[in-house]
Amino acid sequence: MLKSFQLSLSACLLVLFGISEAVAADNWHWHGFLSQGLMQDEKSNFVNDDGSVSTELTEIGLNGSYKLSPDWRLSGQLMYLDGGNRYASGWRIDYLFLNWTAVNSLDWQLNLYAGRFKNMHWLYSSTRDVALTRPMIVLPQSIYFDAFRDIAVGSDGLALQSTNSTSVGEFEFIWSYGSTPISRETSQRVIATQIQGVTEQKFVHQASVFFRPQHSQVQWGISLLDSDFSYRRAPVDLFFDGDFTVQRVMANWRYSAELWELSSELVQERVFARGFYQPVFARNQFAQGAFLLASYNWSDSTRLYLSYDWYTANKDDRGGALLPLQSGGMVPRFFGYQRDWGLGVTQDLAKQLRLKLEYHWITGTGRLGPNVVPAVEINRSRQHDLWAVQLMYWF
Amino acid sequence: MAFSFRIQPEQSLGSAQKDIVKRLIFSFYLLWWHSALLAAELTAPVSVIAHPSVQVESLSQAQLRSIYLMRQVVWPDGIAIRVFTLTPRSAVNQQFCRDQLQLFPYQLERVWQKLTYSGTGTPPTELQDEQAMLQAIATTPGAIGYIGIQDEIQDVKVISIKP
Numbered sequence: 277m278l279k280s281f282q283l284s285l286s287a288c289l290l291v292l293f294g295i296s297e298a299v300a301a302d303n304w305h306w307h308g309f310l311s312q313g314l315m316q317d318e319k320s321n322f323v324n325d326d327g328s329v330s331t332e333l334t335e336i337g338l339n340g341s342y343k344l345s346p347d348w349r350l351s352g353q354l355m356y357l358d359g360g361n362r363y364a365s366g367w368r369i370d371y372l373f374l375n376w377t378a379v380n381s382l383d384w385q386l387n388l389y390a391g392r393f394k395n396m397h398w399l400y401s402s403t404r405d406v407a408l409t410r411p412m413i414v415l416p417q418s419i420y421f422d423a424f425r426d427i428a429v430g431s432d433g434l435a436l437q438s439t440n441s442t443s444v445g446e447f448e449f450i451w452s453y454g455s456t457p458i459s460r461e462t463s464q465r466v467i468a469t470q471i472q473g474v475t476e477q478k479f480v481h482q483a484s485v486f487f488r489p490q491h492s493q494v495q496w497g498i499s500l501l502d503s504d505f506s507y508r509r510a511p512v513d514l515f516f517d518g519d520f521t522v523q524r525v526m527a528n529w530r531y532s533a534e535l536w537e538l539s540s541e542l543v544q545e546r547v548f549a550r551g552f553y554q555p556v557f558a559r560n561q562f563a564q565g566a567f568l569l570a571s572y573n574w575s576d577s578t579r580l581y582l583s584y585d586w587y588t589a590n591k592d593d594r595g596g597a598l599l600p601l602q603s604g605g606m607v608p609r610f611f612g613y614q615r616d617w618g619l620g621v622t623q624d625l626a627k628q629l630r631l632k633l634e635y636h637w638i639t640g641t642g643r644l645g646p647n648v649v650p651a652v653e654i655n656r657s658r659q660h661d662l663w664a665v666q667l668m669y670w671f
Numbered sequence: 672m673a674f675s676f677r678i679q680p681e682q683s684l685g686s687a688q689k690d691i692v693k694r695l696i697f698s699f700y701l702l703w704w705h706s707a708l709l710a711a712e713l714t715a716p717v718s719v720i721a722h723p724s725v726q727v728e729s730l731s732q733a734q735l736r737s738i739y740l741m742r743q744v745v746w747p748d749g750i751a752i753r754v755f756t757l758t759p760r761s762a763v764n765q766q767f768c769r770d771q772l773q774l775f776p777y778q779l780e781r782v783w784q785k786l787t788y789s790g791t792g793t794p795p796t797e798l799q800d801e802q803a804m805l806q807a808i809a810t811t812p813g814a815i816g817y818i819g820i821q822d823e824i825q826d827v828k829v830i831s832i833k834p
Contacts, residue, residue, distance in 0.1 A: 302751075305793045341793055346745055351790030371790050377744065382734045385742045387791070394789045402789040409784045437791070439742050441733035490733070491773065534775055573777065576760055 303343040311335045311407035313632075313666030315360075315414075320660040321651050322422075322644055323360040332360035333666055335407050337370065349375040357405055361645065362422035364461045370394070370405075371430060383442075389435040395428060396437065396450050397484040397499045399528050399541055404429060407668040411539075411569055411581055412620045413634050414664060418565025418587035419526070419541050423645025426462045431455060431480055445489040452482045458505075468649035472510035473517075479504060484526075493533065499526040507552055518552025535573045542566040544591070552648075562591045581620035581634070588613045589642045596642070610658040611650050614640035629669050636662040717767045720805075720827040722814040724750070729831040736772050738815060740782050741792040746813060754795035755807050755816035763801065767817045771832055 313333035317323045323330045339353035352372035358365040373391030380386075394402040403409035404420055414422075421428075433454020440447045455477045463475040484499035501524035509517050523546040530539040545563045565587040572580045588594045589612050596612020620634030641655045719735065721727070726748050730738075737743040738752055745751055757764040759776040768776050786792030798804050801818045808814045809826035818824070 305787075307787050309788070337788065339788065339790060341790060346749065346751055353788070353790060373790065375791065380743060380745050382730070382737065382743060382747065385737065389791075394791075396789065396791070402791075403785055406784075406788040409781070409788060439737070441731075441737060446733065446736075493773075532775060532778055534769075 304340070306338070306340040307671060308338040309335065309406055309408060309668060309670035311666055311668035313407075313413065313664055315662065315664035317638075317660055317662040319655075319657040320638075320641060320644055321361050321654040322660070322662060323362070325361070325654055330360050332358045332365070333413070333664065334358040335405055335668075337406060339370075347377045347380075349377075351375060355405070359422065359425075361465070363425040363465065364459060379438075383440065385437075385439045387437045389437070390433075392430060392432045393435050393452070393454075394430045395452075395482070396435070397452070397482050397501070398526065399497075399530065399539060401428065407632070407666055408630060408670050411571060412583060412618055413632055413666050414618070414636060414662065416541070416565075416567035416569070416583060416585035416618075417614060417616065417643035418567055418585050419543055421643055421645075421647075423465045423647060427456050427458060427466070427477060429456075432457070443490065445487060445492070448486040448488075450482075450484045450486075453479065455479050463507075465645045466647055467507070468515070468646050469651065470514050470649070471507075472513045473515065474508045474510075476506050476508075477503060478506060493531060495528075495530045495532075497528040499528070500524065501526070515553070516551050516555050518557075519550045520552070521548040522546070523548075537571045538568065540566065540568045561589070563587070563589050564591045577624040579622040581618070581622070583616070583618040583620075585614070585616040585618070587615070587640075587643055596640075607650060607652055608658070610640045610642075611652070611655075612640070612642055614638065614642040614644075628671055630667070632664075632666045632668070634664055638662060716820045717763055717771060717817050718820055718824065719767075719771060719815065719817050719830045719832055720808050720824065721816075721830050722808055722812050723826070723828050724812050725815070725828060725830075727830060729833055731833050732771065732773060735832055736774065739772055739774075739779065739795070741786055741795065750813040753811050753814040755804060755811075755814060756795045756797050757801070757804060757817075758797060758799060761800075763817065763819045766819075771817070 311334070314329055314331060315323050315333050316329045318327040323332065334356065336356040337353055339351065341349060341351040343349050353370040354367065355370040356367050357363065369392060371392050371394050373389045373393045376388045378386045378388055396402045398419060400410060400415055400420065404415060404425070431452060431454030433452065435450070435452035438449045458475045458477055463471050467475065480501065480503040482499065482501045484497060486495060486497040488495045503522045505520040505522065507515065507518040509515055524543055526541060526543045528541040531537065543565045547561050547563065549559045551557055567583060567585040569581065569583040574580055593612060596609035599607040599609050599612050617637045618634060620632060623631045625631055638660050639658060644651070644655055725746060727746060734743065738754060741754065743752065759780060765776055768774050768779060783794040787794050798807055804816045804818055805827060808816045
């Protein structure tokens, strides 16, 4: 079913690109990006299993947008990603949707989206894999967990976006409902490398509100997520049938000054697991995370970044003390949390050519995939630093 | 569901980390001082201009911001809005962003890139100088743009902006 859906999306995209030459330039826009980097995390499986310097930091995208009428628009993006162990590599249709502008007055805009659309609910979610739009090469993993990227990046379904300008400020409301196909490779990266069965996202329902007060440089936002997953075991499988409910409560904030900016997101995530480990099993666990990101425009072409990211897998066991007890000593306590200090610099080399460099001091392995059955045999070190450099071009 | 960021004994800060925090605070102080030196002193006023066929006489700052954030894409009479900008680093652009939109150029660029690469919008057309801006606005129905205040502005309509 996934293949047929992807084939039909591909056909639409080809039609979209095919007709591009025949239409007026005003109605047709196309853009793209190309980025390649190097990265290394010597003591963990974040990038690869052997800790060597990796070139698996490639992001290529080509997108097109065609205005069918003043109120209707079709948009699509084809993308190639290679992030090593971080997410599945290969070509994919990143988004392909029909956009209906239902209301477009001077004080109220309402847009509806149908198809495959990006997750617009978090500060950096809609363009998390477009290198030039990311503040850092590796986003804070507490919120933007890379192993979960393919599931969280967007949905096939319906979305609504409403923006109102009022005397007190600007309100933006976003709602979406849909699901994302999950490949076995993604399941292996998120759940366990030994997984053989079929994982399905039944639905993901999200809503968020952003508020930008009048005459202010501050933005506030809250976001809610509710999603159900099922796992159906293969005939020969280490695991059992299971169901998972994931619910997120998030808040975000951003302050922008002329030369510097601060942004932050907080999350509390509930994971309610039934079955999977054993036929009769139930566990309700709350994870928490937060990051603070500062950026500073050193000059017109140089920007500095500093981030601190904090995550705990179980708010009732922040130091991970229960993990060795529950696993018979197999899982060290540092799998229960992760903290990351990041320092980065971005240098514009030309108008559409940019170089990024960054270093991360990371303590704990709580945000390394797979998440449900952790890779304890590789991730033996509590401290694992990461460096990355990436060159990007866009048009 | 309440948040509390208690630090467990294993997670307490060591002396090396305290030293890093002190250095970071000092670095922030230096950056603050640097930003005070760099903060732009822009004083030249800017006029918002449109194609003569545009029926709107005035806009609020919030409405102008909606247009430049590419959310408002048609005029009230249904004509498509064509948005023009000057290069991000030009003094007139920086003045326009700060005074009329109450945004900084990097914020606008971020929004445009987000629209472009998430498929939810298209960026405005960038022009090299004010002469090109005047020409584009005068010859493009539905166009809106801006220039530095000039004694005589011909062939385009000046739109007043209300706070």
